[in-house]
Amino acid sequence: MKNTDIRIYILYVLFFFVASCSTTKKNEPKVKLTQIPTVVDEYLVDNSLDTDTIQEPIALFTERKKWVDSIYSNMTFDERLGQLFMVAAYSNKDKAHENAIEKLVVESKVGGLIFFQGGPVRQAKLINRFQARAKTPLFIGNDAEWGLSMRLDSTYAYPYNMTLGAVQDMKLIEKMGVQIGRQSKRLGIQFNFGPVLDINTNPNNPIIGFRSFGEDKYNVATRAIALLKGMQHQGIFATGKHFPGHGDTEVDSHKGLPTITFSKERLDVMEFYPYKQMFKEGLSSVMVAHLNVPSLESRSNYPSSISYNVVTSVLKKELGFKGLIFTDALNMKAASNYLKPGEIDLEAFLAGNDILLFPENVPLAIQTLTKAYQDSLVSEKRLAYSVKKILKYKYIAGLNKFKPIVIDNLVSDLNETKNDALQYELYESALTVLKNEETILPIKELQNEKIAYVKIGDATNSSFISTLKKYTEVTEVSDSNLDSLQLKLNKFTKVIVGYHTSNTPFKNYKFSNSELAKLDFLAKNNKVIVAAFANPYSLLTVKDFSGIEGLIVSYQNSTIAQEVTAELIFGAIAAKGKLPVTLTTDFNTNAGLPTEKLNVLGFTAAENVGMNPLILSKxxxxxxxxxxxxxxxxxxxxxxxxxxxxxxxxxxxxxxxxxxxxxxxxxxxxxxxxxxxxxxxxxxxxxxxxxxxxxxxxxxxxxxxxxxxxxxxxxxxxxxxxxxxxxxxxxxxxxxxxxxxxxxxxxxxxxxxxxxxxxxxxxxxxxxxxxxxxxxxxxxxxxxxxxxxxxxxxxxxxxxxxxxxxxxxxxxxxxxxxxxxxxxxxxxxxxxxxxxxxxxxxxxxxxxxxxxxxxxxxxxxxxxxxxxxxxxxxxxxxxxxxxxxxxxxxxxxxxxxxxxxxxxxxxxxxxxxxxxxxxxxxxxxxxxxxxxxxxxxxxxxxxxxxxxxxxxxxxxxxxxxxxxxxxxxxxxxxxxxxxxxxxxxxxxxxxxxxxxxxxx
The missing domain is CATH 3.40.710.10 (DD-peptidase/beta-lactamase superfamily)
Known part of the structure; x- marks a missing residue:
């Protein structure tokens, strides 16, 4: 045994001795001693603070290290502990909430804020207010998986990851990352908690689904890397989530603890694959999920987010990740049901996480961590490791020279016309044709056609029908009685069926029994083209596709998705997308038929044809x-x-x-x-x-x-x-x-x-x-x-x-x-x-x-x-x-x-x-x-x-x-x-x- 190892071993023996002799004082939080490592934590004694994927000239490295060391040495112990917490903030709540957050910034010295619902101007004003009160500049994080609109009103919504899973041009996805990064930076955000790296192999997953790029690990990795490059090119830190993999679950971790039954070998080959690829590309941070993973953690129903084995042994040591590590939100039931506030924060930190996200009680958590430090459960080296890493990333983000967010023109800056330009390109690339019998797509020879449109679903369809009518005469037909409906449809040569469901990711997207019956009836009695403006998993409930001549997966019910689908039907664009998940033996992952592009007028944003929309606005x-x-x-x-x-x-x-x-x-x-x-x-x-x-x-x-x-x-x-x-x-x-x-x-x-x-x-x-x-x-x-x-x-x-x-x-x-x-x-x-x-x-x-x-x-x-x-x-x-x-x-x-x-x-x-x-x-x-x-x-x-x-x-x-x-x-x-x-x-x-x- 080396001398260094002997010394550390002696320290651990002394530590166990002191711990066993100590008694808990009255009113002090009781700590469960579950995370004491039995092996040396190499990640605490190596030089990982200076050897991660951040590339910079030696002069900048020296300047950064000097700033980090200076800030850290001038911090009180409580201020150092405060850096570990990123608390939830809202810009749509009352003054009491705002004052409570400010109190945490001023008194608890929290290191960051994760903003949830609200609006961009209100959020910007709060960020300026809280940054002005913070002794050390705050990290600002946001869930912007499909753009800032995931949390904020008056901001832009890009396609969901499942839609991007169908896109074959990675440059477009990278461009989306650039624009999300630019918008995040404009709003004073440093961390985007995305992309989602979960491989969604379970169609019944209640919380990932649309948020995943699909069920193929290669597709997930390539698209995540494209987003990563775009965001981090703009100086925004990307966060891969939800480690070790939330794709094959049927429990929402906001409500309970999901179980992942895969072997470690399977996890390494499948779920870890996107992470390994992202680490090579310089992923800044990882978010650890609240999952029960028996193959990685032997303790029953023990959340992965607080597991030393998952966070340190696997993520840090085996996979070699050296960036920042966040817990998933600690208020989620999968975590909060296991341990109380304070206890869960300590366990998460001992597991190896750097930043504790959405803690329920920061003062109690700090008190608990302080006691653990006093009891030598938390060492100075362990604390310095995470706090200095946090400060390093703050420096890299430019927070050492923080400037207030400019409020003027904020909303217009976040909603540039180039957003629509990219949106057109993304949806044009995503649309996936699964059936095209007798080359029904695109519709030609309009003089010989009489076309009807029938709607299924309860969401809006206005853009779809209006765009269809721009190509030829299309008659909207409806009747609650199927026989009466068919009498009306008998005079038409083709029937376009639009399945329109809510464009929000967590609402029900499945066909009802009556809708399935209607679709089956229409398919058996007419030549139909079906466009599904919904999660592709919605088609799992369709038992028979034989009567459907044309089948298009449009993924979402957005305005532009509807518009470009109509364009595809009449040939203004060709189908390019590939299915990101398996639906049937015929419609499996990467299925997708090309269609012919006709030289008919289409629709797009001015930038896509080399025109300046600001000048056109004159x-x-x-x-x-x-x-x-x-x-x-x-x-x-x-x-x-x-x-x-x-x-x-x-x-x-x-x-x-x-x-x-x-x-x-x-x-x-x-x-x-x-x-x-x-x-x-x-x-x-x-x-x-x-x-x-x-x-x-x-x-x-x-x-x-x-x-x-x-x-x-x-x-x-x-x-x-x-x-x-x-x-x-x-x-x-x-x-x-x-x-x-x-x-x-x-x-x-x-x-x-x-x-x-x-x-x-x-x-x-x-x-x-x-x-x-x-x-x-x-x-x-x-x-x-x-x-x-x-x-x-x-x-x-x-x-x-x-x-x-x-x-x-x-x-x-x-x-x-x-x-x-x-x-x-x-x-x-x-x-x-x-x-x-x-x-x-x-x-x-x-x-x-x-x-x-x-x-x-x-x-x-x-x-x-x-x-x-x-x-x-x-x-x-x-x-x-x-x-x-x-x-x-x-x-x-x-x-x-x-x-x-x-x-x-x-x-x-x-x-x-x-x-x-x-x-x-x-x-x-x-x-x-x-x-x-x-x-x-x-x-x-x-x-x-x-x-x-x-x-x-x-x-x-x-x-x-x-x-x-x-x-x-x-x-x-x-x-x-x-x-x-x-x-x-x-x-x-x-x-x-x-x-x-x-x-x-």
Whole structure:
């Protein structure tokens, strides 16, 4: 035996002798002598304080050691003991609680606070208050497993660990760790009590479950390491928990003592694996759980948190962990049922823990530890070991130079837009497809589908259903009687079933018996796609999956989870996730099917496509300027980039009256945007099919023009507004009297066989007047000089051509060829046939022709005289549907992986053939200005294209920046008057903001 060992052995003999001879004084706490080690504590005599995973230059090490030694040497014994305690604090309690915590800080000299429920501003103020009163700066800890919102209101909630278990891109999880770390640091926190390293192999685990990364040790380790790297990169200490492993339990340790029956060999191979990997990566701290682990602790029902064998022999010695060790909360029943306050604190410290978390009675605990010290149960070396380690970490955290938390902008700083940007990426990566029979996902060929949605569960589903409806018409169907429900569903080709449960981790997520019966019934009688917005374990109760064609695990019922699930169903994103737990022999760990990504518009945050959201937010002030200046009552504005909608907002009201706020689902008369939304794509089909070419003459297209002064106008000249056509003609004026009232010769108030062209409410035009309009155009004179001159005649003529050539009406053509297959179900002529009037923005109070408020009828008089279906006007739509058309163009004729017309056709139409002659127009498209004035901000590329409309509309796309911009308004209401919207460059100023927001 070495001399050092002999000396220590003699000390232990003397210690036993003194202890056996001593008597307990009256009123002193009685100590159970259960933790006296029988072997030398090497961890007390080695240099572990200076050889842990913290890497630093020698100069910094020397400075740190000097600070630690100085603080420690100047502490009283009571102050040293106080450092061992981290007490629970709340920012949502009363003054009595706050004063009680302050008393512990001042009188008991506690070393830290773990904050629970409350709010960030209230918590920050309390931290500043308590830090100001602390002689030695306090550690501040927080449970932020999925962000600060785990405990605090007004903060951000990231996905739960089980959701992250499905994510395959570790860089995303590391980024989440960075953001949690940054937010924690902003709130003056040093310790995040996460990540959870428990391997959840028990589906009935009542307290871990969602908090685990899953049941595969490798998946748990890799994701925990990613979070660790992110958090500690921001200077926040990560805490692995709950050692030795809380995954296979069926008892909540808050309420009782769970038992882990695994052998030590199994624990070493499985439960310890993530810890070993985390130690290699520099894990700062470990939290020890309250568990009964017979293979590690021979004493029956002895909590692991107070077991010397678990904390010291296994965690410190065998696994070599040198960081800080926390107990789990000592008020939990698994611990507090075993020993009383004071006794449990001493046992935990003797076991080898450094910090005693959530003690129930700090003064009593200090008194108990003091007595143990006096009785030599606790040595100076043991106390110095933990206290100096605590001080070392305080120095590393920068608490030697503590600065108060800045309260200003705290909430906004904690809720940056980049949070949503990452949230989209995480959920997009997590969504897991388990079944995809007959490639039901994604849904294609929308023109052949009739889709219903049925909800199961009692939680919100608003984001899911609203996003589904952005892709095509989806009908919500419900009925408490299953047979009646099925009668309603019989007419649908597919049924999307959403299972929506509470988004809180500890609430019941399982299907009820009636819900299981409903799901089974729906699956047997319909083609169904099921999306489970719940813990994947919820699917364990589903006995038969055979009738389900598509099965998606969405993990949580959050807003963004619902949104991206709808995107996956329609192909805007592909499935990437892998199941983190085993459900059946078919759906085991790491199961997950890939799905096809279609080039349809999706939705994300601006940062994810290289745009600055703070700059984009300036759009609001321009929009408000237009509303305040009575330039328009309201508007819809949409921005998309790289195939993702990043900004879609509505402003103002449908009229200047209150109570009619504009929503994104409302419809606007898009006026001349009709030309590129409806007429032009159909003309491009004709060109694509070689029925016309750029040199085809108007006379060849339509016989009525063959012998007219317009017979030799080429197709290219016609669509480039370079054909000397008159700008427009007020066709209606010949049909009204001098007071602007409709003449009986042309109109009737009720429809009949000859008067069935509906112009407005109770106003029907003679059916033969269409021929008159075409004749008037054919007979009209040409402009004297050949130059660029915008004309409505072009697209009135093209409508006539399309209808004569195809034998179908333009509205029918557009719906069949484009609107239905694109899922542009909010784009239509004559919307009152399908849409409630209060969803449509009025365009004018007409006192010169129709003598009524124009709402749901086209504003353009010529298009009105065509029964609302004009080639140049008549379309009603919303910003999203217009964006789909523009994205189709941007993708050169392809949308949803369907080629509508060739890339060559698009390129031919997007060419400016007469730019050298001063005509900026493409073939059917408007193009950026050649001089100072024009339709854009001047910042769009020359390859960009679009159109503007008389009612205050604009749609523009830029292939170089991949931007789509849509602006819809009803600036003509209540009277068109002066176009202040155009004069003030509102649309152009917004476009300039969009381009300024581009970062990469």
């Amino acid at each position: 759009i609001e002030s321009v929009a408000q300027k237009a509303i305040n200046g009575k330039m328009t009552p309201g508007m819809q504005i949409l921005v998309a980039r790289k195939g993702k909608v990043i900004y879609q907002k509505s402003f103002g009201s449908l009229t200047y009256e209150k109570g009619s706020k504009v929503s994104n689902n409302d419809l606007y008369d898009v006026a001349s945007l009709t030309k590129i939304v409806s007429t032009l794509p159909n003309v491009m089909l004709q060109y694509d099919q070689q029925k016309v070419n750029m040199e085809t003459t108007l006379g060849a297209m339509l016989p009525i023009f063959k012998n007219s002064n317009k017979g030799n106008i080429s197709f290219k000249e016609l669509l480039s507004h370079y054909a000397r056509l008159q700008p427009w003609m007020p066709f209606y004026k010949a049909t009204v009297d001098k007071n602007g009232s409709p003449l009986e010769k042309y109109y009737k108030k009720t429809a009949d066989a000859q008067f069935s062209t509906k112009v407005a409410d109770s106003l029907f035009l003679r059916n033969d007047y269409h021929d008159t309009i075409i004749k008037l155009i054919a007979q009209s004179s040409l402009l004297a000089q050949k130059k660029y001159k915008y004309s409505d005649f072009t697209f009135i003529i093209l409508k006539e051509y399309l209808e004569k050539t195809t034998g179908k009406k333009l509205d029918e053509l557009s719906t069949e060829n484009f609107f239905k297959p694109l899922g542009a179900n909010n784009t239509m002529y004559n919307p009152l046939q399908r849409v409630a009037k209060d969803r449509i923005a009025p365009t004018e109070i007409d006192t010169y022709f129709r003598q009524q408020t124009i709402q749901g009828y086209v504003h353009d008089m010529g298009a009105a005289m065509e029964g609302g279906v004009g080639g140049h006007a008549g379309i009603f739509s919303n910003s999203l549907d217009v964006a789909k058309i523009m994205q189709l163009y941007l993708q050169k004729g392809n949308y949803g992986n369907k080629q509508y017309f060739s890339e060559k056709t698009f390129n031919d139409f997007n060419t400016c053939y007469f730019c050298e002659e001063g005509n900026r127009r493409g073939v059917g498209f408007d193009k950026p200005q050649l001089g100072d004035k024009g339709p854009t901000c001047g910042c769009a590329s020359m390859t960009s294209f679009g159109h503007t409309g008389f009612t205050g509309t604009m749609a523009w796309a830029d292939p170089e920046t991949e931007i789509v911009y849509v602006f819809l308004s009803n600036r003509t209401f209540p009277a068109d008057g002066t176009n202040k919207l155009s004069r003030e460059n509102i649309r152009e100023d917004i476009q300039e903001i969009i381009y300024n927001a581009i970062e990469k």
